[in-house]
Amino acid sequence: MKTVGRNRMGIAILYIFLSIAALVAVFPLIWIILSSFKSPGEMSSHPLAFFPKNFTWVYYDRVLNNLHFFKNIKNSLLVSLATTLISIVISALAAYGIVRFFPNAGKKMTKLLITTYMFPPILLAVPYSIIIVKMGLVNTWTGLIITYLSFSIPYAIWMLTGFFQTVPLEIEEAARVDGAGKMRVFIQVVLPIVSPGIVATAIYTFINSWNEFLFALLLINSSAKMPISVALYSLNGSEILDWGEMMAASVIVILPSIVFFMLIQKKIAGGLADGSVK
Amino acid sequence: MRTISEKYKKINKTGLLFILPAVLIVVLLLIYPIFSSIYFSFTSKHLIKTRIDWVWLDNFKFVLTNPDFYVAFYNSIKWTGLSIVGQLLIGFATALALNKIPKYSGFFRILLIIPWAFPAIVIAFTWKWIFNDVYGFMPNLLTAIGMTNQNINFFADPNFVFGTVVFINIWFGSPLFMVNILSALKTIPSEQYEAAFMDGASAWQSFWSITIRHIRGVIGLLLVLRTIWIFNNFDLLYLITGGGPSNLTMTLPIFAFKVGWGMKQLGVASAITVILLLFLLGICLLFFKLLTKWERDDR
Structure with missing residues (x-):
């Protein structure tokens, strides 16, 4: 009986701990949502009031109609999707090539690849800002996508080799005996097996491109071409009205991400634990 | 074969x-x-001027005799070390708790994962708003409950600024540790705990010899990747404090950015980033040696 009682105490403490942790994790989100609906007077006179007294849509109206935020969201979507698509195609081919055709040299290659992860973005920023200018790609999505491939492809190859290693050779052999070509085996037999891994890798790539800030700051300066991260940066909090706009813009950016994250959270976790660690 | x-x-x-x-x-x-x-890094490359001279080691000499460089280096190590330890502790503790509780673990998990979805710019806006010295929730709360006489300016006060940015980084980075450690915990076969229990092992003993042994590979990998990531991270600190006040939160990437694009000295900025890379290479070699040793021990 005594141990049961102690166990219950322990479980209660765990729930209390998790509740506090969850409160700290969630509070900022709740706070920016509530703030984005408060009138400027309310924000400055009652900084501790929780719920807005008079709901206002004024900041959302300003952000969407005066600052044309949807355009920036569209830019971000375009750049991130293109980066993800190109990265996945190139990395899936490479990961499969490494696993199937160069199993021994491949191990060393992937180890070398992961060292590129330690290249500081700021180190690449110097040559990129010079090269992209020389190529005349400043203020273009092409220029931005090229630089995003630099960090997404090595990581994607690294994650994907882990998944491709789980495909049994016998299945491919069987397909080959049936007369399928190498490319067909890859597309029709291997890819469906590793599709969960591909989805996880694609999500990772997409999120990293969506959140990228430094290269976008250096390579895009026309507001019509800016991705959302840099467009948000151009807002500044010098007046209370600006803070309202910043909160509304933040909510617009963060809500879809959070829904997306909740849907895919198990997949990303699987990415690191199932794929690359083995 | x-x-x-x-x-x-x-x-x-x-x-x-x-x-x-x-x-x-x-x-x-x-x-x-x-x-x-x-x-x-060996040239006088300038952001705008086209003339470029070979200057041998002048850039490195300039960097290594510049006190700001050492300030930034020290800050980088402090920022990375404190953040990574905090993220690991919180991530590990929440993962263990989620793995242990009988009910609602899915619900808590979803709430705890939310900070991970924040892009750097939104993290900066959100926390700058919460900690804003005039309208912010936190400084006003502390004053209202009588802990402070007047609102603290968390991003300007030298006593608080570093702790505040580290706290924000821990808030942001813990979910990644939690999610990955939790999925590693789930792969531990429960028979191992039963066997250990039969053998009379204490809870503490089976925690060390089963739990830690099983997940240290994942933890090691997370530590390597996140250490590099935090050390190289530019946007989070740049967007929250910009390196200030008076260089208190200036890390090496921000220092390189200021030299390269503020002072327009791309050659000197290159020298800083090359030093940064060499340092990271050294750290990673150490980490990888440790990881391979663990892998060997497990066999």
């Missing part, structure tokens, strides 16, 4: 075609830029 590998040796040409696009990308987008950065 031999026959299969021989068969595949013949078709290595196809193999090359599979990896060729990736090799091209890596060479053009990583190898070549790295070498051009190293080259620029």
